[in-house]
Amino acid sequence: MRAIVLKEFQELRRDRRTLALLIAMPLLLLVIFGYAANFTVDHLTVAVYGPSTHDVVKLIDDNAKLKGHLNVVTTEVDGTKADAKTELQDGKANVAIYASAASGSGSSDAGTLNADVYIDGSNLFAAQSAKTIFAQVQQQLTQQAAQAQAKAEQAQAQQGQQSQQGQQSQEQSNSGGSQSQAQASSAQTPTLTVTTLFNPDLKTSWVMIPAIIGLILTFIGTIITSIGLVREREAGTLEQLAVMPLRASSVVLGKITPYFLLACIDMALITVLGLLLFGVPFNGDPAIFIVGAALFLFVVLGLGVLISSVSKTTGQAIQLAFMVLLPQILLSGMIFPLSAMAAGVRWIGYCLPLTWFTMVSQGVMIRGAGWDSLWFPLVILAGMAVIIFGLAVVRLSRSISPVKQKHGGGDVASRPADTDRASDAQPTEAA
Structure with missing residues (x-):
């Protein structure tokens, strides 16, 4: 038994991410609930x-x-x-x-x-x-x-x-x-x-459903997508991605497109069910909601690809995805109002994409707000999409570059030319 205990400690010492998660998560929860768990709005x-x-x-x-x-x-x-x-x-x-x-x-x-x-x-x-x-x-x-x-x-x-x-x-x-x-x-x-x-009876469901739509999209985009590239690495098929004549941005788009389409279907189903089952109103322009949801999906899908590119195993990807998901649940204003949080924690909430999508979804569905009042959160989501998607492309390029070098190095686009030169050299050697 002593040997097993020592072995587990050694495994934890080697797996620094799991060890950091065990230490950091309780501290993170304490800080979040201490400064953010407040339902009373005083100002x-x-x-x-x-x-x-x-x-x-x-x-x-x-x-x-x-x-x-x-x-x-x-x-x-x-x-x-x-x-x-x-x-x-x-x-x-x-x-x-x-x-x-x-x-x-x-x-x-x-x-x-x-x-x-x-x-x-x-x-x-x-x-x-x-x-x-x-x-x-x-x-x-x-x-x-x-x-x-x-x-x-x-x-x-x-x-x-x-x-x-x-x-x-x-x-x-x-x-x-x-x-x-x-x-x-x-x-x-x-x-x-x-x-x-906008909500005469102060129904909780009217306020929660627009935010839950964003939470479900976050779950699909962050957790499920993050497993994608990790499975490629574990199955050994990452080499196939590396040797394909595609840019890293094309690979990222190809990886997230199926999840993007599935998330769009889920978004439509959730929205319709929320309107029918809970009587949540939809007072605004659907075009604003669609644009906001599309931008938000690009952000969370990019986060999923970014997480998968830095994870070596499926377990690590899921751990990082939950660490990204948990603050968005607690600090986005979906459960605890932003105005009741401490200033420092509130600014952390402003850095989360779910915060801005919640502003858009609640503004469109409940208040019927227009473009003139929702342009700012839409611009923030667009900026986040560009930054996170760019980081995902850069990180993916670094992840597959060693595989490219292992299989001949250089740009994959030059492989057809190399193949032609090799085929031309074969008759000479035969002669």
Whole structure:
């Protein structure tokens, strides 16, 4: 038994990748769950529109608790309700407020505030936090209005007691009472009409299905594709790839094309089933979704080829693929909201392709966003596709170059000429 234990330790010492995985994975999980596992969104971006915009901003600035949770990013006095909804559709804010002109005597304040609050339901946890915050705001404003009305009624009662001292004081009391009555009538209860857009019932499935589509594509592209070249190496057929008169880029395209087509079929099936079984809406342009999915597939398929080119065995390829897949599940915003993560972990999430595809899929399917608001994540995905595909081509060229040298060296494109020269030399030798 002692010999077996020593043998296993020696095997682990030789397999440095497995040893590194055993040590690094627990530390990685601890850091990720420690800094990213947070469902509470404490900071919300707010856009304010309408005639009473300045009163809403003043209300937020004067309340330390609100100021700590709400960050006003856009103010527009001449804005309309349509502008407020468009701000949410474009994903520029978590909450949009349209503050109409205050009723009463022409001066607007928190006590006479009438506002429509629109919440982006596609960001599930931010929407839940926003509903809680604005319910507290409504309660606070109602209490302030009730206190103001109670003070006005108390002043009116005091004036009524003084009216018993004489006719003159009675007349003064009547005038004071009418003034107090006016104050009481002016202390109207403020109105905040909260509406959740795009996902009124805050259904989790509506938010998760667009992200799960990307997760399944990541699984197909990264894990399954990464096994491809490793099997070629283990089966000894990598030499056939090396001697073929093809560039490395052509080999990579040839390897990923079947998986690309299969992933496209899976994407279509998953999307249709999500729409039919879970009632997930599809409010946007399908062309945007198709372009985003195609770019994302090139990224994850390139990752799979890149992993397979640096792995010597199938086990190593699967280990590396899971190490690539795990952060994308936890840090892409699919489970834990990006806005609730620590800044450093959030930037790691921005480096993951699933983060940007989730923005595209949720934007198209739930919010119905257009090209003008989704061009940036599409450009990021395109850049990632170019970089990762280029790295996969370079790495594959290095992987098969020793095999080329073993079978004659040089460029494979020159082999026909070498063959011709060899055939020409044979008659001479025979002579």
